Amino acid sequence: MLDPVQLLSAYCEGAFPMGDEDGRISWFRPPYRGILPIEDFHLPRRFERYLPSHPFEIRWNTAFGDVMRGCADRESTWITDTILDSYQELHRLGFGHCVETWRQGKLVGGVYGIAIGGAFFGESMFSRETQASKVALTHLQWRLKERGFIVHDTQWTTPHLAMFGGHEIPCAEYLDLLHRAIRLPATFDDRFQRAQIVVR
Template identity: 55%
Template sequence: MPKMIPPEILLEAYARGVFPMADDGEIHWFSPEMRGLIPLDDRFHIPRGLRKALTKHPFEVRWNTSFREVMLGCAEREETWIDDIILESYCELHRLGCAHSVECWDEDGLQGGLYGVALPGVFFGESMFSRKTDASKIALVALVNQLREWGYSLLDTQWMTTHLRQFGGYELARTDYHRALSQALKQYQRNRNEP
């Protein structure tokens, strides 16, 4: 079995705003100067074409039924940071209930989805993939809706892309991000402790 990053180290890193990626058999740790985020309030934007697709319900959205397969789908690209160490490390986090997948299925099987790590009040999106049009986007909408229901306040995307900007994605400087991360973790705990 491949070597794994111990779950306690991974979770502590995320709580400090740091995440790993693999390159050529080595694990590197990142804390970008500018951090990408998707808003969980009314700034979250669903593009018109996607809104139309959602009304047709092209996929059945499932949670956590094929976590490993979602990770493997995300790794199906020319260059990937998901090696065997990353795969086994996050599958272990999933087994412990700290990593989750959102999946889009149809009669032909798994067509797309995303996975990430959950800490109280914060979801760290790791990667997404699509085999059919809009599958990963529909998974993202499902994730945002669920995080709102759970009372989460941050959806971290690590880096910002043009693809994510269409959903209202924005960036925070590292210092501001760390402040927002700390506040989100504490606020969630306070909310949970209120009678």
């Protein structure tokens, strides 16, 4: 398992880990960083019409490990056993969070990530029903805005995230924004007693 303090410190400096197929951990800090705007979050018109009548129940932080396993359930994944164990420990410490979409008592979608100050580091999402992950992502964005977050880091930008306004900024610009964000007194979930981390 990765050391939690080392892992959180790496996030504060713009780096993040991914597991390799052979079990090794590789660290990344891309020259351009994907972000999803919080204040100017964009809802595609068709999805915006669908949203008020979506059939899902939204839950927070009730099935963190299951959300991670749902994200890992694909042909090729960077979510190795080491990553799974390490992030579940961050969840236990109050830094790892997830939003879940449920239907008829079954987990059908979700998003998970790490929160430090006013920065949320989105890690992955999954969907077992149409629109389930989009609904989870939208509720996540609403919560981040409500609670004073200013950064939603998505690592890279995908066509899926671009639909919601996701784009890339230079690493230097991202680091300036990140260092302001991690000093903010934002709290993702009041039920979790967040561990302390020294932010330099």
